[in-house]
Each structure stands twice: as C-alpha cells, then as structure tokens.
Amino acid sequence: LLLNHSNKNLCVVFQVRPKLPLLRILQAAGAQGETFTLKEVMHYLGQYIMVRQLYDKRQQHMVYCGGDQLGELLGLESFSVKDPSPVYDMLKRNLTSAAM
Ligand SMILES: C[C@@H](c1ccc(Cl)cc1)n1cnc(-c2ccccc2)c1-c1c(C(=O)NCCN2CCN(C3CCCCC3)CC2)[nH]c2cc(Cl)ccc12
Numbered sequence: 001l002l003l004n005h006s007n008k009n010l011c012v013v014f015q016v017r018p019k020l021p022l023l024r025i026l027q028a029a030g031a032q033g034e035t036f037t038l039k040e041v042m043h044y045l046g047q048y049i050m051v052r053q054l055y056d057k058r059q060q061h062m063v064y065c066g067g068d069q070l071g072e073l074l075g076l077e078s079f080s081v082k083d084p085s086p087v088y089d090m091l092k093r094n095l096t097s098a099a100m
Pocket residue numbers: 042043044045046047049050055060061081082083084087088
C-alpha cells in the first residue's frame with residue numbers, strides 16, 4: 001500500500017486487501033470482490049454509514065458508530081467526518097497491500 005499526497009488528495013498506487021472484519025462491512029454496503037482502491041474502500045464505508053443510518057440527521061458530519069461493527073473496528077463510539085484520522089488509523093490496521 002503506497003500512499004502519495006498530491007494537492008491534498010490521498011491516492012493509492014496499488015489495490016488493497018481488507019482484513020475480514022472490514023471486508024464484511026464493505027460487503028454489507030454492496031462491495032464485490034476482495035481487493036479495492038482506497039477510493040472504493042472510502043466510498044463503501046460512506047455507503048455503509050448511510051445505509052445503516054449511523055450519521056446524525058441534524059449534525060450530518062457526526063457519525064455514531066457505537067454498538068455497530070464499524071465502531072468495533074474504529075474503537076470509537078462516535079467521530080466527526082471532519083477528522084478522518086481515526087478512520088485512517090483503522091485502515092492501517094485493517095488493510096494489506098494486494099500486491100503481497
Ligand atoms: C469527504 C468524505 C469523507 C471520506 C472519508 C473520510 Cl475518513 C471522511 C470524510 N465524506 C464527507 N461526508 C461523508 C459522509 C457523511 C455522513 C454519512 C456518510 C458519508 C463522507 C464519507 C465518505 C464518502 O464517500 N463521501 C462521499 C460524499 N458524501 C458526502 C456526504 N453525503 C451524505 C451526508 C449525510 C446526509 C446524506 C448525504 C454522502 C456522500 N466516505 C466515508 C467513510 C467514512 Cl468511514 C466516513 C465518512 C465518509
């Protein structure tokens with residue numbers, strides 16, 4: 001998993017392979033297959049949050065994931081989408097490079 005930052009966009013050079021607990025969450029959001037780009041992982045995690053209605057309807061940047069598998073993976077009850085660092089930390093723990 002090689003990351004390069006260009007004009008604030010994080011882009012992944014290779015596909016990544018989610019570990020099983022994360023793969024199950026992505027599949028619940030409609031993901032097919034076992035390897036993805038980081039962009040696809042983020043898209044499916046966003047879809048998962050939407051479908052499971054984990055975001056606050058009034059404060060839509062707040063995600064309440066306590067009691068959900070996503071919260072288990074993040075080790076958090078809630079987080080703001082304005083601070084992606086807990087999500088990146090979780091991805092570091094739950095993604096391997098598909099090239100291996
Ligand atoms: C910038 C981006 C982002 C992406 C990654 C991160 Cl670590 C933070 C932030 N983002 C901004 N708001 C959201 C968001 C907010 C509430 C519910 C769902 C998604 C997202 C997230 C996306 C996404 O793929 N976003 C596409 C456009 N979003 C706009 C918000 N839209 C909804 C907002 C709530 C009301 C309905 C529309 C959905 C499409 N993927 C994510 C995955 C996670 Cl683990 C957390 C958040 C997101």
